[in-house]
Amino acid sequence: MAERACRCCGVGVAVPDPHHLVRRRHQGTDEPANIIPLCRTCHTLFHNGVRWVAVAIRAALLPHELAYITVLKGREWVDRIYPVAA
Numbered sequence: 001m002a003e004r005a006c007r008c009c010g011v012g013v014a015v016p017d018p019h020h021l022v023r024r025r026h027q028g029t030d031e032p033a034n035i036i037p038l039c040r041t042c043h044t045l046f047h048n049g050v051r052w053v054a055v056a057i058r059a060a061l062l063p064h065e066l067a068y069i070t071v072l073k074g075r076e077w078v079d080r081i082y083p084v085a086a
C-alpha cells in the first residue's frame with residue numbers, strides 16, 4: 001500500500017489520520033475538501049492546540065480546501081483556527 005504524506009510534517013504514513021478541517025459539530029462534512037491526512041503525532045498536537053501545527057496546515061492547504069472552509073466558516077474563522085505564519 002502506498003504511503004501518504006502527513007500534510008503538516010510531510011512524513012510518510014501507511015494509514016494517516018483523517019483530519020476534518022471543519023469538525024462535524026461545526027457543520028463540517030465528509031467531503032474530500034474537508035479532510036486532510038495527518039500523522040498521529042501532528043494530529044494529536046493540533047487538537048492539543050499547538051499553534052505551529054495549525055500554521056503548517058494552513059501553509060499546506062490546497063486552494064480547493066481553503067475555498068471550502070472559507071465558504072463554510074468565513075475568513076475570520078479560518079484565520080483563527082489555521083493562522084497564517086507571521
Ligand SMILES: [Zn+2]
Nearest residue numbers: 006009039042
Ligand atoms: Zn505529521
Ligand SMILES: [Zn+2]
Nearest residue numbers: 018019020043
Ligand atoms: Zn482532527
